[in-house]
Amino acid sequence: MPPYLDFLPTALKNTITRLHEEKQAWINQPKKGFLRYQEPIAKLSHLRASLLDLSGDVVRIGNRADLNDAEHEQVLRLLRTFMPWRKGPFSIFGTEIDAEWQSWRKWNRLLPALPDLKDKVIADVGCNNGYYMFRMAAHAPKMVLGFEPYAQHYFTFSTLNRFAGVENLFIDLLGIEHLPLFPDCFDVIFCLGILYHRPSPIDALRELHMALKPGGCLLLESQGISGEEPVALFPEKTYAKVPGTWFVPTASCLHNWLMRSGFTDIECFCQHPMSSEEQRRTDWMLFESYQDFIDKMNPMRTIEGHPAPWRIFFKAGKTQPKSYACPLRQKS
Numbered sequence: 418m419p420p421y422l423d424f425l426p427t428a429l430k431n432t433i434t435r436l437h438e439e440k441q442a443w444i445n446q447p448k449k450g451f452l453r454y455q456e457p458i459a460k461l462s463h464l465r466a467s468l469l470d471l472s473g474d475v476v477r478i479g480n481r482a483d484l485n486d487a488e489h490e491q492v493l494r495l496l497r498t499f500m501p502w503r504k505g506p507f508s509i510f511g512t513e514i515d516a517e518w519q520s521w522r523k524w525n526r527l528l529p530a531l532p533d534l535k536d537k538v539i540a541d542v543g544c545n546n547g548y549y550m551f552r553m554a555a556h557a558p559k560m561v562l563g564f565e566p567y568a569q570h571y572f573t574f575s576t577l578n579r580f581a582g583v584e585n586l587f588i589d590l591l592g593i594e595h596l597p598l599f600p601d602c603f604d605v606i607f608c609l610g611i612l613y614h615r616p617s618p619i620d621a622l623r624e625l626h627m628a629l630k631p632g633g634c635l636l637l638e639s640q641g642i643s644g645e646e647p648v649a650l651f652p653e654k655t656y657a658k659v660p661g662t663w664f665v666p667t668a669s670c671l672h673n674w675l676m677r678s679g680f681t682d683i684e685c686f687c688q689h690p691m692s693s694e695e696q697r698r699t700d701w702m703l704f705e706s707y708q709d710f711i712d713k714m715n716p717m718r719t720i721e722g723h724p725a726p727w728r729i730f731f732k733a734g735k736t737q738p739k740s741y742a743c744p745l746r747q748k749s
């Protein structure tokens with residue numbers, strides 16, 4: 418049984434265990450795409466960080482002085498294998514990793530709306546390399562489970578947390594579509610940067626609602642467009658060059674989606690236009706980035722001529738069931 422199940426009151430532990438074992442068998446295969454991660458990780462998995470600083474914009478794991486020169490060189494090579502680094506920044510045993518996204522900006526926008534995370538059971542759906550999970554860990558949760566189906570991100574987080582040794586952070590090769598296996602399980606769910614990648618956003622929101630404990634809290638962030646009308650853009654092929662983008666809603670559209678998916682106490686606490694200060698090419702992410710996705714002559718438009726992206730943040734709750742007297746059981 419995966420250790421995170423100790424924290425979760427799901428009746429579907431056997432099904433999750435079977436799924437976990439299947440995913441572990443897949444990720445542990447000695448196949449070409451995985452060996453480039455598996456071999457160096459195996460050689461370096463004894464290394465432990467003497468310092469952990471999860472409270473600042475940079476997630477700091479270890480010092481340069483924790484490693485000898487040969488180890489430092491091997492760790493650097495492994496970290497380069499995990500490129501492209503999309504989320505960060507990190508400092509790993511003194512190697513500074515400037516990721517494509519300045520993820521601390523998103524975290525700082527979430528901070529004023531965060532519920533108390535202390536002793537909470539949390540899911541981070543689409544956790545990528547775990548940048549936000551490490552930031553959550555500074556708030557002393559009971560546990561955080563990252564859902565992340567992609568092998569590269571799984572290997573990256575597993576390696577970073579091997580070095581860091583934060584015992585209540587877990588990751589599994591799961592997607593948002595697996596949330597129905599976790600009914601009423603999480604006090605807080607973070608779903609950041611995922612919804613517009615789902616072909617059916619309402620199904621995704623219902624799955625998030627199902628997995629939240631009554632009284633729990635969803636923190637949702639999505640790409641969106643500006644405007645007052647409750648509408649969503651549905652691109653023909655790509656949006657800002659990204660093919661896996663389905664619905665790009667306005668804030669009022671996203672509000673209605675949340676309401677009709679069963680959420681209560683819905684609050685849009687932040688929305689802002691995207692910028693190339695927040696998402697850009699770096700030495701650790703050498704592909705195209707925000708400025709290549711936007712019309713150079715008109716930054717209000719994407720390269721396809723759509724309205725340029727905004728980011729929209731919501732907080733929403735799941736109501737506690739009301740206890741009421743059953744009308745059929747009246748006193749005689």
Ligand SMILES: C[S@@+](CC[C@H](N)C(=O)[O-])C[C@H]1O[C@@H](n2cnc3c(N)ncnc32)[C@H](O)[C@@H]1O
Pocket residue numbers: 504520542543544545546564565566567570591592593594608609610611
């Ligand atoms: C745009 S990134 C967002 C990452 C991070 N949550 C953030 O806000 O910076 C989308 C992430 O979702 C992951 N992902 C892809 N398919 C998924 C699925 N079916 N369920 C959950 N996450 C998925 C991707 O691998 C990637 O890490």
